[in-house]
Amino acid sequence: MARSSYKVTTRTGASQIAALVAAVLLVAAIALPTFASRSLIQDMFFILTMLTLAQFWNLLAGYGGLVSVGQQAFVGFGAYMLFGGAILWGVDPVAGLLLAGVAALVLAVPTAFFAFRLHGAYFAIGTWVVAEVVRLSVAQWKAVGGGTGTSLPRDARDLMWGVQWIESAFEVRSSEARDILTYWLALALTVATIGGVYWFLRTKRGLALAALRDNVEAARSVGVDSERMKWIVFLVAAFGTGIAGALIFLQNGRISPDSAFSVIDWTAFVIFIVVIGGIGTIEGPIVGVLVFFALQTLLADYGSWYLMILGALGIAVMLFSPGGLWGIISDRTGLRLFPIQRRLERRDGLQQKEVEEERP
Amino acid sequence: MPAILSLKDVSKSFGALTVTDSVTFDVPEGQALGIIGPNGAGKSTLFNLITGNLSADKGRIEYDGRDVTKVPPMQRCLSGIGRSFQIPQPFDRLTVFETLLVSATHGRGAPEREVEDDCAAILERTELIGVANRPSGTLTLLQRKRLELARAMATRPKLLLLDEIAGGLTEGECIALVETIRAIHAEGVTIIWIEHVLHALTSVVERLLVLDFGKIIGIGDPDEIMASREVREIYLGIEI
């Protein structure tokens, strides 16, 4: 047997086109503030931050098998650290984002220590309880308003790094300049998240993650460090979720424990996005967030009907198409924009068939 | 030959049930040891203790001259203990090839590029190359058993533990499998093999261990063991 008679590929035709399209889209997205209306920029901010949260939840649940119902703990804690930093210590909010990520990371350590003792449904409920504990504790933090909540000081917002530059460069008011800045930050965060997740899944650690999801016992017996993988995924997700949370509330300007730790806003909606789009794929949350946004725009005026429809849609997807919308699309077309499967192929290409599917 | 594995007085209980009862034995490097014994004798449990999937209540397990009694499974794997499961445990959504990649990269701590060719070679050897890109969950039983073997081999084990991989195979399949195992053994890998299909087992192993109610009731030359009165009564059920 010639040693080099096989090669390994992950790329597909579609993925190369997708990469090209993504590059074009990215350039357009960066340039967006030069021509788009402010409301479009805000909508994009919403989409991007929800997408980031969804990607991280998907990393946890879809890839890591860690179904957390407590991600609002990191959203809220991150956001509160940004506010606390700005109000109490005068940290610039942009730097505060990093502080938020680190704080969420630090919170994730005891959380993981506790939650990793639990499995499956226990884990889900355990994370939820931890989030409640964090919410109730933060509600005791009187310096940032306790249960009342607080606003970001106007100075901190208006003098934020980059705002003045944008004000003069785009000739806009400071509130608009803030929107542009937070939009760019969200864009950077989203690109880093998707890129990072994709890169991670293509490393041997990503492969191990998939193996663990399928069979923990067996994965451990071939040398996969399951504990470490879980820690990595959980901490990374907490870090990213914390930054995203801080960014959301930086743009929002106001915070309260109920809004920052809302299980509906930061976990339920995120779960719906991932599920409706398709769990366990990078494409799924992207599709999901677009559907979610469309629904919200169309139905927001119908009050509780909007939420009822969202709930019903989530149920319907789970009942009739557990792979989500992207699952339907990729099943029909075989399309994969972010391929991760390694395929073994013959180098000479002649006996391609032999490596292809073969039924006994 | 130095012992690659040695168990000293190892015990394990589930509640009131003692499944492994003060087990002591050595396996010299390069040997092929067979384990037989009635159902529930504690054979698979013994494997779980060696690999670390279960932790011993009592006693000491040494591997390669080191005490590994408290070492977690994945580190034992890294130091060269590979295993197959009695009930195949594939990674359902990974392809066969990816399964071997996981095993080779993590089991040896090597980067992906370096092990790709080796994985392909193992797939050829275990006759799985034809299904390399199929998700493991779609394999037939025979293919799953082969995958168990292939996955264990991909970690390049020095000590290979095989749990009933011939169970449920036809004669022809069985012969092919025995050939493969012989070849692996010939490369110097130490093998411990649990099997009820005796003719397959005895055609490979050099030494046989009999387990009953968690106790070793015989260890030694296969022919002698098979001929012994105890084994004939307890295991084969031949009345004398």
Place this chain on the structure above:
Amino acid sequence: MALLETRDLTAFYGDFQALFGVDLTLQEGETVAVIGANGAGKTTLMRSVSGLIRQTPGMVRLDGREIGALPADEIMAQGVAMVPEGRKLFPSLSVEENLLMGRHRRKVNGPWSLDSVYRLFPILKERRNQPGTALSGGQQQMVSIGRALMSNPRVLLCDEISLGLAPVVIRDIYAAFPRIRETGASVIVVEQDIGQAMKVADRVYCMMEGRVTLSGRPDELSREAIHDAYFGAAA
């Protein structure tokens, strides 16, 4: 009329066809063995008959009535009991409760009851209050068989009851077969072990790749014919 028959039975797992037009009959009081290599479709056949895989109505008949489309519990109620591959005891039930589950739906009086099952496998009586999973593999197999008998089935389906068992245990289990036959139950045994199958069966079906390739009485079948049926004539 045959007690149980399959007509042109096909079965799919998703897109994958596992059975291709299998015809099988079982007469009242008869024991039939189904043999074949791994993946030949034996288990699939048993699952189809017992209703775990739903079929079109006409494919499976009991007493001439179409039962193919019925769910497993309905088929069971009509008197088809199965000893599934891998024993499948209920871990949170005791041995006795496991046995009683056999009568959960079909409470027909007949030769089999707790007492007679305990007489068939005396060891189970000793262990009656232990969880089923605390038993050894062979004892678990006994519970599994006893559980199926508890419903006094007309047809007993046994899927690889010797798989993974020590020779001495297999001998014990098969020793119970004549007693089961005496009570009048008709039996289908699925086996890998050709020798064992030949010993208990009135007729043998040999399967390969989802088809019946050979059938007949054990004494009519030559070793060569079976070998061909197992591995294909060309082999």
Place this chain on the structure above:
Amino acid sequence: QGAPIRIGYVSPQTGPLAGFAEADAFTIEAFNRIAADQGWNIEVIVKDSQSNPNRAADVAQEAIIDDGIHLMLVASTPETTNPVTTVAESEGIPTISTMAPWQPWFIGQQGNPGDPGSWRPFDYSYHYFWGLEDVIAVFTNMWDQLDTNKVVAGLFPNDADGNAWGDPNTGVAPGFAEDGYETVDPGRYQNLTDDFTAQINAFKQANADIVTGVVIPPDFTTFRNQASQQGFNPKAITVAKAILFPQSVETLGEAGHNLSSEVWWSANHPFTSSLTGQSSSELAAAFTEATGRPWTQPIGFIHSLFEVAADVIQRTEDPTDPDGLAEAIAATNLDTIVGHVEWNGEGVPDFAAQNVCKTPLVGGQWRRQDDGSFELVVVDNQTAPQIPTQGEMQPLS
């Protein structure tokens, strides 16, 4: 005559606070009718906060950016007013807010509520309602009518209202103390607790004759029942929020009789609408006729919000100019159905004088009728003598 002036209105039309927005449709319909009659080119854009502060901020932003509103109106509890005001302030949109005591509104929006030195006034946001000092006066006046030991038990949750009311320095306790009432405050509890044993024990131990607080309805029921079960029977229970609506009181049955509370508006308030000329009782009757429901206090305030809005817009040369509009709001001097509205700093500390205006507050008691329904009776008007009383304060038992 060009583009209309757009008013944004945010309120909790659904969710737990929906009771506050009960009269929204009724009021806006009336306003639109009058606007049409008068030929005003005004469009009202209504947004629902779903009782969720997050959502409130979102819809405020939507109204400002997508709908391009010129004036923001917002009402009903700090959970709604604060996020909306914050957004509007930072966007430079003039805002008129009401139906939240001014302390949680003003202080609650400051970065660090604990540090008065850091508090800043707003450029575009104006609020009218009453403050804790008024509630203190009203409550103590009512209690003065009874014979008690002057020990007051406080139930303050850890939310915007509760923190403001319960603050040891800026809350109600110092005010009560000035009038000779001692406050027992076991500490902030979380909303929706299932057990008040700790509080009841503390109150019993202090031998409190009076219970006060700002409690959400479900918690109040739990407390009321447990207090009875555990043998704690105060002479007066005077709480805000929990017994605002007749429906909430009705669920208490007999235990609702003679509960007392502050009254910010009633059908008997001697004021008339600058918009429609209706008297309070006429407005209440019109509401009942249109919806079949009894009048509630928010009706008057929502109506007044649109009175002020109409007045301000009329007085502004170019209502599309935020600074001009803000100036006009600051210069308001209007008699509305809830009383006089003028941001002249009267009765308000300096730090908030620019943004807060106060409306009159009196005390009332719920009286159970023979048919099981309840009537709110004004029993103390020392703080606003122009509003007539209809009875005297009665002890609970």
Place this chain on the structure above:
Amino acid sequence: MIWIDTIVQGILLGGLYALFALGLSLVFGIMRLVNLAHGDLIVLAAYLILVLVTLLGLGPFMAALLAAPIMFGIGWALQRLVLNRVLGPDILPPLLVTFGLSVLLQNALQEAFSADSRRIPAGWLETSSVSLGPVSLGLMPLLTFASAILVTLALQWLFYRTALGRAFRATSDDPTTASLMGVKPEAIFAKATGIAMVVVTIAALYLGTRANFDPTIGPARLIYAFEAVIIGGLGSLWGTLAGGVIIGVAQTVGAQINPEWQILAGHVAFLVVLLVRPRGLFPRAFD
């Protein structure tokens, strides 16, 4: 003195939490189903009782008696039509479906009954109490606790002494093999959910007479119920009761120290128990 009172009141409160939790425990134990809509179903049952009380002028207990079969039907149908389709080794689908259901129910109740908070009137029972030595105990809390014990006993009997209970356990272990015994797993599950809904009705009765409820209070109740179930150990009914009592006592003791810690103390107790015993106090042998 105060401490005795605090603990006794905590135990009684635990009875209420146990009632919230028992239905959940049943479903969790039999189907491994994490029903995130459980709290909202309690609220639904409370509204149902309220409607019966107001429409038919019944007493609350009579109304609950009438509501129980209706809730059984609702649970049965819910399981048959929706939940059975998502049961499986993967916990995510049932989690998400019940999450969706929770959002759906909350908002549907809001449409139907508005956001007003309501209560089930229980007349003189609401405020009556009995004095036991130093402590004065409300009659309703006592009844609640007694009901929790009775429900636990009844479920325990059903589970371990009847053929139906045997079928519950068998199906819980392995639905496929159970179907070979003539059990219809879907029907068994539907019955289990139906029974859980009867327990929910009882919980709703006491919830609705103890405090006001509105369409949104479900999730807060759900989390206590979950904690009680998990503290008790999967599928252990007495454990669930004990779990409820632990949370109840932790809350009242926490509040006695400082009311700010009331709810927090309950959660912390849960975390501590789980740190010490990750599988709960009375885990069952096989999972």
